[in-house]
Amino acid sequence: MQRILIVGATSAIAEATARRFAARGDALFLAGRSAERLQAIAADLAVRGAQQVGSMLFDARSFDSVAPLLRAASDSLGGLDAALIAHGTLSDQGACQQSVELLREEFEVNALSAMALCTLLANQFEAQGHGVIAVISSVAGDRGRQSNYVYGAAKAAVTAFTSGLRQRLYPKGVRVVTIKPGFVSTPMTAAFKKGALWATPDKVAADIVRAMAGGTAVIYTPWFWRPIMWIIRCVPETIFRRLKL
Amino acid sequence: MPTGVSWGRWPRAQQRIIPITHRFEPLPQAAPMLVFGNGRSYGDVCLNDGGTLLAARGLDRFISFDADSGVLECEAGVLISEIIALTLPRGWFPAVTPGTALVTVGGAIANDVHGKNHHCAGSFGHHLLGFDLRRSSGEVIECAPGRNPDWFAATVGGLGLTGMIGTARLQLRRVPGEWIAGDSQRFGNLQEFFALAAQSDADYEYTAAWLDCAASGERLGRGVFMRGNHAPHTAVPPRVRARRFPLTPPISPLNSVSVRLFNDLIYHRPSAQQRHALWHYRPFLYPLDSVLDWNRLYGPRGFFQYQCVLPPAAAGAALPEMLQLIARSGQGSFLVVLKQFGDLPSRGLLSFPRPGATLALDFPNRGEPTLRLLESLDAITRAAGGAVYPAKDARMSAQSFQQYFPAWRQLQDYIDPQFSSSFWRRVTGSS
Numbered sequence: 001m002q003r004i005l006i007v008g009a010t011s012a013i014a015e016a017t018a019r020r021f022a023a024r025g026d027a028l029f030l031a032g033r034s035a036e037r038l039q040a041i042a043a044d045l046a047v048r049g050a051q052q053v054g055s056m057l058f059d060a061r062s063f064d065s066v067a068p069l070l071r072a073a074s075d076s077l078g079g080l081d082a083a084l085i086a087h088g089t090l091s092d093q094g095a096c097q098q099s100v101e102l103l104r105e106e107f108e109v110n111a112l113s114a115m116a117l118c119t120l121l122a123n124q125f126e127a128q129g130h131g132v133i134a135v136i137s138s139v140a141g142d143r144g145r146q147s148n149y150v151y152g153a154a155k156a157a158v159t160a161f162t163s164g165l166r167q168r169l170y171p172k173g174v175r176v177v178t179i180k181p182g183f184v185s186t187p188m189t190a191a192f193k194k195g196a197l198w199a200t201p202d203k204v205a206a207d208i209v210r211a212m213a214g215g216t217a218v219i220y221t222p223w224f225w226r227p228i229m230w231i232i233r234c235v236p237e238t239i240f241r242r243l244k245l
Numbered sequence: 246m247p248t249g250v251s252w253g254r255w256p257r258a259q260q261r262i263i264p265i266t267h268r269f270e271p272l273p274q275a276a277p278m279l280v281f282g283n284g285r286s287y288g289d290v291c292l293n294d295g296g297t298l299l300a301a302r303g304l305d306r307f308i309s310f311d312a313d314s315g316v317l318e319c320e321a322g323v324l325i326s327e328i329i330a331l332t333l334p335r336g337w338f339p340a341v342t343p344g345t346a347l348v349t350v351g352g353a354i355a356n357d358v359h360g361k362n363h364h365c366a367g368s369f370g371h372h373l374l375g376f377d378l379r380r381s382s383g384e385v386i387e388c389a390p391g392r393n394p395d396w397f398a399a400t401v402g403g404l405g406l407t408g409m410i411g412t413a414r415l416q417l418r419r420v421p422g423e424w425i426a427g428d429s430q431r432f433g434n435l436q437e438f439f440a441l442a443a444q445s446d447a448d449y450e451y452t453a454a455w456l457d458c459a460a461s462g463e464r465l466g467r468g469v470f471m472r473g474n475h476a477p478h479t480a481v482p483p484r485v486r487a488r489r490f491p492l493t494p495p496i497s498p499l500n501s502v503s504v505r506l507f508n509d510l511i512y513h514r515p516s517a518q519q520r521h522a523l524w525h526y527r528p529f530l531y532p533l534d535s536v537l538d539w540n541r542l543y544g545p546r547g548f549f550q551y552q553c554v555l556p557p558a559a560a561g562a563a564l565p566e567m568l569q570l571i572a573r574s575g576q577g578s579f580l581v582v583l584k585q586f587g588d589l590p591s592r593g594l595l596s597f598p599r600p601g602a603t604l605a606l607d608f609p610n611r612g613e614p615t616l617r618l619l620e621s622l623d624a625i626t627r628a629a630g631g632a633v634y635p636a637k638d639a640r641m642s643a644q645s646f647q648q649y650f651p652a653w654r655q656l657q658d659y660i661d662p663q664f665s666s667s668f669w670r671r672v673t674g675s676s
Binding site: 041048 | 264266267268269303306307308309310331
C-alpha cells in the first residue's frame with residue numbers, strides 16, 4: 001500500500017492513473033480546483049478499492065497553499081510515499097503572444113507551481129529517506145516550436161528542474177520521474193483532430209504507474225515519442241527555423 | 246474518443262461531438278442533441294445527423310457499491326463490463342445484460358435491453374432502482390418506479406430522447422462465481438425448439454438458441470439450444486486477450502457460401518451436443534466481445550441487424566415463413582439467435598420485450614436487395630402483430646414503427662425539446 005498525493009487530480013491522465021492506484025489498494029489524497037469533481041472522483045476511487053481517499057481544494061497559482069497542502073496530505077494519510085504532479089493548462093499560444101500577463105500566468109501554472117511542489121516534496125522525502133516524485137512534463141518541452149512554445153518552454157523548465165532534482169535526490173533514496181506524454185485524448189485536447197499518434201489517458205496511466213514502480217528516470221508515453229523527439233531535437237536550427245511545426 | 250458511428254456502421258451521419266466528462270456541468274445548448282454512449286446500438290437510435298452528439302462515455306465514475314445488498318450507484322457512462330470487473334469478485338453480477346458487456350448503463354436503460362434470462366428476469370428496467378434525468382432546461386428529474394413514474398416509464402426504453410441520464414442505481418444479483426453450468430443440444434426443427442424452451446425456462450436462468458438459417462426443406466429451423474445457470478466452481482478463469490479485427494476488408498468475406506459452411510460447422514461440431522457443459526461467463530454471455538471491432542467483418546458498407554418479437558400465437562407460423570424467405574433470398578444471415586421471451590411486462594413505454602419468440606439476424610448491407618428482404622420480413626412481423634427492436638434498426642418504415650409501438654405518441658410529451666435522433670426523425674416523420 002502506497003500513500004500518494006495527486007495534484008491536478010481532476011485531469012483525465014491523473015484520474016486514469018488514480019484508478020490504477022485505487023485498484024491495488026493505495027491510500028490517496030487528491031488536490032484540485034473543483035470541490036464537486038474532487039468529491040465525485042474520491043467516491044469513485046473508494047468504490048474501486050482505494051484504502052482511503054482524502055481531498056483538498058488547491059489552486060496552483062496560489063504558492064502559499066503548497067505547504068498547507070503537503071501538511072494536509074501527510075496528516076490525512078499518515079505520511080507520504082509518492083506524489084504525482086499532474087496539473088496544467090494547455091496555453092493558447094496566440095493569446096500568450098499578445099499578453100505578458102497571460103504568459104506569466106501560464107508559466108506560473110505549468111512551470112513554477114510544479115517546481116514549488118517539487119521543492120517542498122523533495123525536502124520532506126529527503127528527510128524521510130524514501131519517496132517517489134512523478135511530474136508530468138511534455139514532449140512539447142523537448143524543443144520549442146512556433147505552434148506552442150510558451151507551453152513548451154514551461155514544460156522544458158519542468159524537465160530541466162526534475163533532471164537536476166533527480167541527481168540531487170538519487171543518493172538519498174528518493175526517485176524523481178519525468179513523464180513526457182505525447183498527444184492524449186483528454187478534455188484539454190477535445191478541440192483537436194485526432195490521428196494515429198493519439199493515446200488514451202488509460203494507456204498513459206499504465207506507463208506512469210509502471211515508471212513510478214520501476215527505475216525509469218524519464219518516460220515518453222506512448223514509447224514511440226522517444227525516437228520521434230530524438231529526430232526533432234537533431235534537426236539543425238538552420239533547417240528547423242524554416243519548418244512549420 | 247467516440248466515433249459517432251453506430252455498430253452496424255450504417256448509416257453514416259455528420260454530427261458535432263461534444264464530450265461530457267463531469268456530471269455537474271449543465272447540458273450544452275446545442276439542439277438538436279442526443280447522448281451517445283459506447284456506440285453499440287446497431288442502427289441510428291444513437292445517431293443525430295446534422296445535429297450534436299453529447300459523448301458521455303466519460304461519465305464513468307462509480308458512486309457507491311454496497312456488497313451486502315448488491316446495490317450499485319454509478320454514472321451512466323459506465324460499461325456493464327466495468328461493473329462486472331468491480332462486483333463479480335465480491336459475488337455480484339448485473340441482473341440483466343445484453344449479448345455484449347460493452348454497453349453503457351445509460352444505453353442499457355434507454356434501450357431497455359434484455360438478455361438470455363428474459364424469461365425469468367425481465368429486462369434491464371426491472372432491476373433499475375432509480376436514475377436522474379438531466380433536461381436541457383437545467384431541471385434534474387429524480388426517477389424511480391415509485392417516483393415520477395411517468396418519467397421513469399418514458400425514459401426506460403425511451404431511446405435517449407427524454408434527456409441525459411446522469412447517474413443510475415442498479416440492483417445486482419448474487420452469483421456463486423464466474424462459471425455457468427448447463428448443457429447444449431441440437432434440435433431438428435422449430436417444434437423441437439419450442440418444446441425445449443418450454444421445458445427449460447423453469448429450471449435454467451439463461452436459455453437461447455442458435456439457428457441454422459442456411460438450412461431449408463426438412464432441415465428448416467434446425468439449430469443448437471444452450472441453457473445454463475450460474476454455478477459454484479473454482480477453476481482458474483481462462484485468460485482471454487481480446488483481439489481486434491484490424492481492418493475493414495474492401496469486400497465482405499461473408500457470402501452465401503461461407504455462411505452455409507459456417508452454419509454447417511456450428512451445427513455439426515461436437516460441442517453442439519453436450520450433456521454437462523461448463524462455460525466461463527464471458528464466452529457464454531458475450532461470445533463476440535473477444536473480437537473487438539468484429540463489425541468490420543461486414544465490409545465498408547456495414548450490415549443490418551433484424552430483431553423481431555412474434556407473439557406466442559403467431560410465432561409458430563411466422564417463424565418458418567421468415568426462415569423460408571431468407572433461405573430463398575440467398576442472403577444468409579451469419580448468426581441467428583432465437584429465444585423465448587417471458588411474460589413479465591416491460592416497464593418502459595417503448596420497451597421492446599414482450600411475450601413471444603424473438604429472432605435476431607444480421608445481413609451484410611448489399612443495398613436495395615437487402616432492404617427489400619428486410620421489408621418483407623417486416624410484412625410478416627406486422628401481420629403477426631409483433632415488433633422490431635429499435636436498438637438494432639436502421640431502416641424500418643414509419644408505418645411499421647408506429648404499428649409496433651403505438652405508445653410513441655405518449656412519449657412525445659416527455660421528449661426534451663432540445664433532443665432528437667436520426668431514428669426518431671425517420672420513424673415519426675418529424676424534422
